[in-house]
């Protein structure tokens with residue numbers, strides 16, 4: 001299984017398709033990440049807040065796969081914007097790794113207003129070699145503009161909600177102009193909103209003898225997007241990487257693109273609304 005790679009603006013490369021572990025319970029993580037590595041995934045997307053970095057690390061250690069053949073992303077949680085250095089050290093300890101390939105600011109939390117300071121911290125972590133690349137997640141153009149104006153480093157990626165029911169192309173294109181690559185979170189729309197049963201998706205899938213999930217994954221790949229669908233089922237984990245033997249036609253791409261519902265299609269929070277809960281809650 002050869003997954004294509006994408007070159008980032010810092011001249012490193014990332015496998016375009018990976019395995020996401022949001023909502024995988026800690027006790028299942030080692031087993032499911034091991035399944036993913038066995039199936040050929042070499043890119044794992046986790047976060048401190050997923051509370052499953054230990055399981056990711058155990059699966060990596062048990063796999064025997066050389067570290068330089070794996071791509072590991074983790075994320076700085078919202079309450080830790082003032083101490084990314086300690087937060088990353090804790091993540092590395094849990095992962096059992098000396099460094100990660102990509103470290104992201106998970107959410108901008110604009111009311112808290114510490115993301116520029118946090119970004120300066122991430123620049124320092126990259127300089128120390130504790131992460132190879134740095135990026136952001138859930139940043140809107142106004143947040144990216146502040147990083148651009150107030151710091152010397154442009155994020156390598158912005159990881160945002162993106163799936164057929166929610167396609168913020170205007171924001172994505174604004175980031176692409178600055179050389180920032182988009183990563184799609186919830187690429188299958190978390191399996192909600194009937195996306196996997198939509199006739200447009202089902203028809204495209206049937207035309208290629210693949211599943212609706214595979215058709216949507218293919219749509220993302222052909223849009224040049226980096227993605228890491230999550231599944232807690234080994235057969236789906238294998239299915240989701242078996243997407244390199246067919247290609248969608250321009251009409252099929254357009255049929256899936258037509259499912260955009262704008263704001264109504266979101267499955268997650270608006271980036272300007274998601275802030276840490278008040279202390280003590």
Ligand SMILES: NC(=O)c1ccc[n+]([C@@H]2O[C@H](COP(=O)([O-])OP(=O)(O)OC[C@H]3O[C@@H](n4cnc5c(N)ncnc54)[C@H](OP(=O)(O)O)[C@@H]3O)[C@@H](O)[C@H]2O)c1
Pocket residue numbers: 019020021022023045046106137138159160184185186187188189190191196211213214228229230231232233236239240268
């Ligand atoms: N940066 C952020 O703020 C953020 C937010 C959300 C997610 N993420 C990242 O993005 C990754 C993916 O997003 P996600 O986990 O929210 O959702 P997703 O990958 O869009 O969808 C996962 C859902 O789809 C189902 N599914 C997966 N493969 C399937 C298949 N082949 N057929 C039918 N159903 C299938 C899964 O069910 P089963 O598990 O039961 O198979 C699960 O319910 C996360 O794991 C995480 O790494 C980042």
